[in-house]
Amino acid sequence: INFFAKAEYQLNDKVSLFGDVQYRYIDYRMTGTDDDMADLTSNHYYSFMNPKGGVFYRPNNNSEWYASIAVGQREPLRADLKDAVKFGGTKAILPERMIDYELGYRYTNNRGMNLAANFYYMDYNNQMVQTGKLSDSGYKIMENAKDSYRTGIELEAQVPLSPKFIVGANATFSKNIIKDYTAYYDLYSPGYAEYLGQQEEHFDETDISFSPNLVGMASLTYMPIKNMTLNLMGKYVGKQYYDNTSNDDNSLDAYFVSNFVAGYTFDMTSVGSIDLQLVINNIFDKEYIANAWVATDKVNDGTAYVYKGLFPQATRNFMGRVTLRF
Numbered sequence: 001i002n003f004f005a006k007a008e009y010q011l012n013d014k015v016s017l018f019g020d021v022q023y024r025y026i027d028y029r030m031t032g033t034d035d036d037m038a039d040l041t042s043n044h045y046y047s048f049m050n051p052k053g054g055v056f057y058r059p060n061n062n063s064e065w066y067a068s069i070a071v072g073q074r075e076p077l078r079a080d081l082k083d084a085v086k087f088g089g090t091k092a093i094l095p096e097r098m099i100d101y102e103l104g105y106r107y108t109n110n111r112g113m114n115l116a117a118n119f120y121y122m123d124y125n126n127q128m129v130q131t132g133k134l135s136d137s138g139y140k141i142m143e144n145a146k147d148s149y150r151t152g153i154e155l156e157a158q159v160p161l162s163p164k165f166i167v168g169a170n171a172t173f174s175k176n177i178i179k180d181y182t183a184y185y186d187l188y189s190p191g192y193a194e195y196l197g198q199q200e201e202h203f204d205e206t207d208i209s210f211s212p213n214l215v216g217m218a219s220l221t222y223m224p225i226k227n228m229t230l231n232l233m234g235k236y237v238g239k240q241y242y243d244n245t246s247n248d249d250n251s252l253d254a255y256f257v258s259n260f261v262a263g264y265t266f267d268m269t270s271v272g273s274i275d276l277q278l279v280i281n282n283i284f285d286k287e288y289i290a291n292a293w294v295a296t297d298k299v300n301d302g303t304a305y306v307y308k309g310l311f312p313q314a315t316r317n318f319m320g321r322v323t324l325r326f
Contacts, residue, residue, distance in 0.1 A: 048073040132243030176211035214238035255288035275323040
């Protein structure tokens, strides 16, 4: 069940207020067993009220300031609930609650220039984060981080250099932290002869998995003739960890990858149009890894077995696309 309402109020010609509220009710009911004969019978009920409010200030036709505060809550997915109850698991996955504070500025003009900056602070309770492990079906296993936050600044720019050239860029500089984290490892006797329960390891402050501190993109668009567009794009993703322990052995190196898109539109006034595109992904043939998983088993003699999977991305590849519009 989902309800949504919003309202706006103009205080004067420069200041306006806005607000909205969403109510969601979710009812999960599972019965029976999974393919591996684990009993999944369980009921889960969630009721969320998500309000948001803020203010816009427009000092002139080109500039806009805004500030807002919002509450966001979300439920675990069905797969998260399944993994939490399988094989007698006791660590139930809980719903996530976030309070989001934002302050931003936008600038536009009639020559097509767009500039924007947005500062945010997201304060989480029971944030659902990836553990770095995969389920037996390849699904990313989630867990709750009791006290965590994400904060940073988002920058965006689009500047026409001439009627035929446009440059654009965006970047996010962020810090993504779990304030007090406990990792759990399965503990065995030597040779996996006997399962001895779980071993805990505590961390005062760690980076949230799969959350690079810097992500950026830049593009150059050239329109040499009518209906033709050439676009070169580059994307940078900073170093990131693929578990929540901030262990450099479980991290992905930063990478930069570029793509090229050439497009032409044939106008057929009486019928519509045909768009042709040639896409060259990873144009400079960069070798990089964008995803990974890790699982660690501990032995009571002090040794550990670490299992990893890395996902290398495709090198240079080509794709053609035809779009018919009527």
